[in-house]
Amino acid sequence: MEGDCLSCMKYLMFVFNFFIFLGGACLLGVGIWVIVDPTGFREIVAANPLLFTGAYIMLAMGAMLFLLGFLGCCGAIREDKCLLLFFFMFILLIFLAELSTAILAFIFRENLTREFFTKELKKHYQGNNETDVFSATWNSVMITFGCCGVNGPEDFETAPRFQTLSSGGVVPEACCRRELQSRDGAFVRKEACLLGQDMYQNRQGCYTVILNSFETYVYLAGALAIGVLAIELFAMIFAMCLFRGIQ
Numbered sequence: 001m002e003g004d005c006l007s008c009m010k011y012l013m014f015v016f017n018f019f020i021f022l023g024g025a026c027l028l029g030v031g032i033w034v035i036v037d038p039t040g041f042r043e044i045v046a047a048n049p050l051l052f053t054g055a056y057i058m059l060a061m062g063a064m065l066f067l068l069g070f071l072g073c074c075g076a077i078r079e080d081k082c083l084l085l086f087f088f089m090f091i092l093l094i095f096l097a098e099l100s101t102a103i104l105a106f107i108f109r110e111n112l113t114r115e116f117f118t119k120e121l122k123k124h125y126q127g128n129n130e131t132d133v134f135s136a137t138w139n140s141v142m143i144t145f146g147c148c149g150v151n152g153p154e155d156f157e158t159a160p161r162f163q164t165l166s167s168g169g170v171v172p173e174a175c176c177r178r179e180l181q182s183r184d185g186a187f188v189r190k191e192a193c194l195l196g197q198d199m200y201q202n203r204q205g206c207y208t209v210i211l212n213s214f215e216t217y218v219y220l221a222g223a224l225a226i227g228v229l230a231i232e233l234f235a236m237i238f239a240m241c242l243f244r245g246i247q
Helices: 002-036 043-046 049-077 083-109 114-126 133-145 153-158 161-167 190-194 205-243
Strands: none
Touching: 002 049, 002 205, 049 083, 049 153, 049 205, 114 133, 114 153, 114 161, 133 205, 153 161
């Protein structure tokens, strides 16, 4: 009977580690996509040190989970106590790191509000100055998503630095409509747009556009994170039970 329980525990351990292996592969894939994505998101990540660091952390975590899932599967099938103990200690460290990251993300969530982005845009945006990382990043966002400002073109009416450098333009060039919504796309009517004619401007704010674009993926990422944490917890339990059951 005890042998049957141990055998059942071994195969359950294998199944859970297989899911960890798949979870690590998913994180690894998302991390690689964020870093090499050609649609403009790569420029945003590269320009923001926090996002840049986060993308590489995701890549490292994915690679680690990928490796540990593989090692856990091997340890369960071979019933190797050293490999199981090694797996348990590392999966515990990863679990605690992920939990700490989730708590910090919740604590600092106010830094992602509409008001925060509006304040930063009005304070730092310099128009078509591509040598300024902040301005270049915002230009990439507005061109890629076909939007203007955080709330809309009116954000630039009270942006002192932009007004000083704009040479009479009501909105930046990145807010103007294009025949093809990309950096290489031709403007519909650039001069009319810069002078404030609404029909030639992208009128929707970037905050709403990006939120709508990523809302589904945010919920999916949250569900995936909860699932990975639950799987890791069960894997630790099974690893310790299997470790104690092996003679």
